[in-house]
């Protein structure tokens with residue numbers, strides 16, 4: 105009797121706590137996570153099922169997200185979050201498996217290269233084990249297979265192959281009815297990521313023309329050149345998908361433009377922040393009011409709104425911190441901001457801005 109009374113009181117207390125919170129998940133999650141990490145609500149928990157080495161510095165992580173995860177399209181990215189030394193870290197990675205694997209087996213894969221000095225990628229390689237739990241956000245991104253089908257040229261470099269692996273697997277499974285060419289640039293044969301998968305896809309999907317090019321195995325480096333493009337049938341009718349280091353993407357864009365491809369035919373995705381625009385620092389900075397938190401702070405120079413908020417002790421949501429994922433988007437209710445990547449100046453009124461790339465120019469009010 106006493107036990108039932110205590111249980112009822114505890115449930116009432118819990119109900120009151122939840123009803124009185126703006127964000128019940130944030131309050132309840134530490135408790136749920138301590139009992140079972142798969143119960144956490146703020147993000148979708150994903151269990152590490154298997155870890156496989158691809159090359160000396162790249163591993164594929166097979167994850168099983170909780171069934172409430174909303175899935176993805178081939179070529180999309182996802183933010184993962186994990187706690188390292190007591191601090192939650194979020195990073196963006198491409199999904200390297202096809203949506204079919206998720207639909208049939210409830211599994212996804214992330215293929216991740218160790219970045220020199222990279223806190224999260226090195227932690228994933230060195231400390232993450234099978235059975236551990238990562239947090240997963242919803243997938244996002246527009247680097248998608250063309251619908252209806254059109255001829256496609258993929259140009260990938262290094263770990264830029266990861267979204268292309270997902271797309272090629274999907275195209276092979278659906279017998280994609282248009283020609284597909286992949287030019288995949290790696291330093292040496294030892295750096296090919298997904299070699300077995302690529303060869304298996306090429307063997308069962310005759311529509312794919314697979315070219316793997318080692319840039320540093322000859323006497324002279326061998327980079328993308330016009331002759332590579334000249335050899336592609338019907339190049340001008342193709343949709344071009346570019347993913348890899350900035351140097352390769354810039355070169356590919358230039359050569360494709362010279363060959364007459366329109367901007368609308370070229371699709372790219374970044375693995376590193378695009379180069380920032382040159383901003384006039386003298387005009388930047390100002391008083392920032394985080395209205396929901398009732399915090400006002402001054403800012404100087406090219407500090408962005410995310411950095412300003414964090415310096416003031418606030419914790420707005422973010423993902424990639426480089427203007428790609430839109431996880432940090434918030435309402436600006438007044439004031440002008442400059443986009444750090446494009447140099448574009450906003451209007452003075454209400455609009456959605458990405459905190460991580462928006463620099464105040466004069467007083468700004470943000471709904472954070």
Ligand code: FES
Nearest residue numbers: 423424425430460
């Ligand atoms: S955190 Fe990804 S766009 Fe700002």
